[in-house]
Amino acid sequence: MNELTPVLNKELRATIIQMIHRAGEGHIPSSFSILDAIHFLYTEILKYDPKKPKWEERDYFVLSKGHGCAALYVVLNKYGFLKGQDLIDYGKPGAILGGHPDVTCVPGAEASTGSLGHGFPTAMGLALGLRIKNRPNRVFALLGDGECHEGTVWESANVANNLELGNLCALVDWNGSAAQLMSKDDLPGKWKSFGWEVQVVNGHSDQELRAAFSRLTYAPRGTPKVIICQNVKGWGVKQVQGHGIWHHKIPNEQEMAAMLEELK
Amino acid sequence: MKKIRVEFADTMLEIGPQDPDLVVMVGDISHGILQKFAKECPGRYYNVGICEPTIVNMAAGVAKAGLVPVVHTIAPFLIERAYEQIKLDFGYQILPINLVSVGGAFDYSQLGCSHHCYTDFSLMSHFARASVFCAGSPVEFNQLFKQTYRNGGINYYRIPEYAHRVEFRPEQIQAGKGICVREGHQITLATFGTSLNACLDAADILAGCGISAEVLYFHTIKPIDQELVEKSLTKTKRLFSVEETSASDGLLNRIWAASRHIPTVCYEQLAIEDFIHGYGSYEDLCEKVGLTATGVADRAKKFLKDRA
Numbered sequence: 001m002n003e004l005t006p007v008l009n010k011e012l013r014a015t016i017i018q019m020i021h022r023a024g025e026g027h028i029p030s031s032f033s034i035l036d037a038i039h040f041l042y043t044e045i046l047k048y049d050p051k052k053p054k055w056e057e058r059d060y061f062v063l064s065k066g067h068g069c070a071a072l073y074v075v076l077n078k079y080g081f082l083k084g085q086d087l088i089d090y091g092k093p094g095a096i097l098g099g100h101p102d103v104t105c106v107p108g109a110e111a112s113t114g115s116l117g118h119g120f121p122t123a124m125g126l127a128l129g130l131r132i133k134n135r136p137n138r139v140f141a142l143l144g145d146g147e148c149h150e151g152t153v154w155e156s157a158n159v160a161n162n163l164e165l166g167n168l169c170a171l172v173d174w175n176g177s178a179a180q181l182m183s184k185d186d187l188p189g190k191w192k193s194f195g196w197e198v199q200v201v202n203g204h205s206d207q208e209l210r211a212a213f214s215r216l217t218y219a220p221r222g223t224p225k226v227i228i229c230q231n232v233k234g235w236g237v238k239q240v241q242g243h244g245i246w247h248h249k250i251p252n253e254q255e256m257a258a259m260l261e262e263l264k
Numbered sequence: 265m266k267k268i269r270v271e272f273a274d275t276m277l278e279i280g281p282q283d284p285d286l287v288v289m290v291g292d293i294s295h296g297i298l299q300k301f302a303k304e305c306p307g308r309y310y311n312v313g314i315c316e317p318t319i320v321n322m323a324a325g326v327a328k329a330g331l332v333p334v335v336h337t338i339a340p341f342l343i344e345r346a347y348e349q350i351k352l353d354f355g356y357q358i359l360p361i362n363l364v365s366v367g368g369a370f371d372y373s374q375l376g377c378s379h380h381c382y383t384d385f386s387l388m389s390h391f392a393r394a395s396v397f398c399a400g401s402p403v404e405f406n407q408l409f410k411q412t413y414r415n416g417g418i419n420y421y422r423i424p425e426y427a428h429r430v431e432f433r434p435e436q437i438q439a440g441k442g443i444c445v446r447e448g449h450q451i452t453l454a455t456f457g458t459s460l461n462a463c464l465d466a467a468d469i470l471a472g473c474g475i476s477a478e479v480l481y482f483h484t485i486k487p488i489d490q491e492l493v494e495k496s497l498t499k500t501k502r503l504f505s506v507e508e509t510s511a512s513d514g515l516l517n518r519i520w521a522a523s524r525h526i527p528t529v530c531y532e533q534l535a536i537e538d539f540i541h542g543y544g545s546y547e548d549l550c551e552k553v554g555l556t557a558t559g560v561a562d563r564a565k566k567f568l569k570d571r572a
Contacts, residue, residue, distance in 0.1 A: 103357050110328070112357045115348065121318045122353060125325025132287060132307055133329055155315035159322065162313070 005204055007236045008036050010263045012074040015087060017237075017263075019070055021256045023091025025099050027067045029234030029246050033175045033203075034142060035071040037229050038063075040209045041140060041171075042075050050080035053107040059137055060126055062111045064119025065144035065173060066100040072109070073097050081108035117150030119143070120170065124156045127168035131220040138218050142171045145178040145187060154194065157224075161195035166222020170196075173203065175231040180243055191226045203229025237262050265431075268423045269366055271402035273297035275409050276334065280305040286413075287326055291316050291337030293366065320346040320363075324353035327360055332414060338372070339365035339381035339422065347387055354418050355391045362413050363388075364421045368398070368457075369508040370540055371425040373549045382536045386513030388420040389486050395439065396420050396486040398456040401427045404483045407437035424508075426546060428460035430481075442489035444496065448478035451564055452496045454519055455506040456482045462550070463506050465557030470564060477564065488518040497523045502571065504532045504564050508555060511535035532567040534560060 007013075013032060020026030041061060042048075049055040063072050073090065076082045082097070089095035096105040100114030110126075113119040123141035130137050147153060160168055172187060179185040192198045199215065201208040212227050234241035237259045251259060266274075277300050280286050288301060289310045302309035312319045316337055323333035335342065342365045343350070354361045365384065372379035388396050395417055399405035405423060412419050436443060445460065446467050453463045460481050467477040478496055482489065497503055503523070505516040516533040523529055540549055550556055554563065 111324075112352065115352055118321060118349070118352055121321035121349075122325040122328070124318075125322030126328050127325070128310075128322065129287075129326040129329025129331050132326070132331060135329070139325075152315075152318050152321060155313075155318035156322065159312055159315065159318060163310075 005202060008204065008206065009039050010236065012039065012078065013236045014260050014263045015074050016070045017251060017256055017259050019073070019087050019090045021251050022088070024250050025091045026070050026250070027248055028070070028251070029240045030065065030068040030144070031071040032235050032237065032240065033231045033233045034065065034068045034173045035074070036204045036206070036235075037142065037171055037173070037209060037231070038071050038075050040206055042079050044210065045213055046140070048108070050108070053081055057137065060110050060123065060139045062113070062119045062123040062126070062139070062141040063101060063109070064113055064123065064141050065116070065147055066113030066119065068144070068173070069099070069101045072101065076106075076108040116144065116147040117152040120147075121152050121156040124160045124165060124168060127160070127165040128163055130167060131165070136220070138167050138169065140169050140171065142173065145172060145174045145176070145185070146181070148172065148178060148187060148190075149182065157191065157194040157196060160224040164221045165224045166219040168224045169216065169218070170224070170226040172226060172228045173231050174228050175233040177233060177243060187228055191228065195223065197223045197225045198228065199226075200228045200230060203231040204235050265427050266402045268399055268402050268405050268427055269294060270297055271405045272336070272364055272423055273301060275406045276301045277304060278406075279410065279413070280308065283332070285330065285332045286334065287331045288334045288336065289319050289323055289326070290335075291319055291341060293337050316341040317346045317349050320349040321353050323361055324349075324357060324359050332360065332362070334362040334364060334413070336364040338367040338379065339384050340367065340379060343384040343387055343420070344381060350418070355393070358393070360416045360418070362409070362419045362421070364423060366423050366425065368422040368424065369536065370549045371546060373546045374543055376543060377539045377541065380540065382510040384420065384422060385485050385509045388418070389513055389518070391418050394418040394420060394486060395484065397439070397484055398422045398424065399483060400424055400457045400460060400481075401430070401432060403432055403434055404437050407434050408439050408483060411439045422457070424457045426458045428458050430460060430464075437483065440484050440487050440489060442480050442482045442484070442492040444478065444492065445481045446477070446479040448476040449499055450476045451502040451504055451568060452478045452480055452500045453504050453506060453560065453564065454480045454482065454515055456485060456515060457508055459506050459508050459555055462555055462557050462560050466560035466564060469557060469561035473565065475565070475568065482515060485515055486518060488522050490522045493519050493522040494526065497526050497529050501529050502568060503529060504567055505535070506555065506560050507533065507535035509535060511537050530567075530571040532563065534563050
């Protein structure tokens with residue numbers, strides 16, 4: 001990651017800001033951190049049918065880092081799972097979209113997440129279940145680096161390695177949040193020590209993501225894979241970038257206008 | 265009588281070959297007795313490891329793949345340690361699960377409170393989609409499991425270490441239905457699991473004192489058998505629950521909810537109030553908390569005297 005990395009998905013970032021401003025709820029920097037990786041997955045990797053979100057042949061994407069769900073919502077909307085009105089209604093009573101995804105009402109969401117350390121074990125179990133059913137579907141899960149403080153993440157990494165879940169691929173949003181609390185944060189080394197096939201990429205670069213995914217092979221039995229995305233929290237809008245007060249802050253009218261201006 | 269835990273393994277073996285969706289996951293217990301299942305049903309048995317929250321959590325993924333997971337380990341680790349996983353991954357997401365425990369209450373009496381679990385019924389009862397069972401004999405487990413494991417709900421089956429002595433016929437066991445084991449008209453003793461023995465013996469003691477006690481047995485704690493409760497309490501007006509579980513949210517609460525519309529019923533409870541410190545045999549700890557025939561009979565006599 002460097003200053004020369006172009007900011008992708010500006011329109012989607014603008015939509016996220018507007019959604020969160022309107023609802024008075026949401027995590028802008030976390031969503032910006034993972035937006036590009038999610039967008040890349042839905043654009044180039046995942047097999048799905050937005051008209052049939054429960055299509056049996058689909059790949060599964062579990063957003064384990066549930067508080068970054070605004071990024072998932074705008075991508076699901078772009079690719080036809082949601083309606084524009086769903087984004088407008090985000091956070092309102094009766095809406096299907098809220099501050100963490102609810103699998104019972106969000107088309108395309110594969111798990112209700114929010115409590116960290118739940119989505120990834122679910123994805124791991126799903127990979128096992130699909131293998132038991134002799135199904136070729138792949139399972140992807142996106143975790144936060146702070147989420148990697150949770151014990152269930154490493155229990156699941158251990159189990160996935162021992163069960164040889166070669167149909168499972170994790171992405172980790174390595175944006176430095178975790179290192180603020182525990183500075184010994186060698187995530188590539190940790191995942192490698194758990195037996196996973198590890199790649200480290202710039203998670204805001206389609207080119208690097210494409211290269212990383214092109215190296216992966218999937219099989220019901222094999223080595224589980226992790227792509228560690230070196231991301232920047234709040235990437236795309238300097239005002240919210242980094243680990244400051246914007247983690248769960250809602251922009252006022254003026255702040256929103258400045259952010260949208262930057263994204264033009 | 266066969267151990268109930270062995271019946272669990274036998275029941276998996278009975279169902280597994282016929283139901284290709286049944287998947288059994290354990291936390292390094294009952295591994296030996298499940299080997300026949302593992303052999304008969306290849307790829308559907310996992311001794312995952314010592315990581316109970318993850319086992320429960322990954323079972324949600326297994327369920328999402330369209331399979332029917334059974335997770336089995338010791339009650340404090342299955343229910344208390346993994347409670348958030350049960351709540352969010354199955355309750356919130358509306359997924360099916362079958363949780364089968366051993367070591368409920370103080371069955372692991374020699375191992376201290378780290379291996380006790382008094383709150384399993386209470387915790388599991390909080391989910392609207394939950395059914396809570398205590399299979400006090402092998403036939404109960406076999407019948408209850410077969411009747412319910414595919415109901416799409418959150419099913420919890422506690423397996424006591426020690427079966428009670430009553431031999432029910434398979435057709436007597438219906439999920440959601442209690443059993444009147446002994447008829448009486450002055451007081452209703454309501455219980456589940458191994459404590460049925462203490463209640464039957466207590467009923468004999470009470471009979472010797474001229475007191476006619478009815479004994480109701482509940483292998484299903486939730487949903488409670490409303491009809492049986494109403495029938496008994498309309499007659500006796502005195503309910504004494506004898507519970508090898510926490511005093512909070514156990515059998516008494518469910519019976520009270522099912523009978524509060526009946527006028528002038530009085531209630532008493534013998535249950536576990538707090539941690540049972542100390543060691544000893546299962547019988548030693550029963551003695552300590554009063555879950556014995558004389559303990560039950562004495563409390564019943566006092567209850568009747570106080571509420572005469």
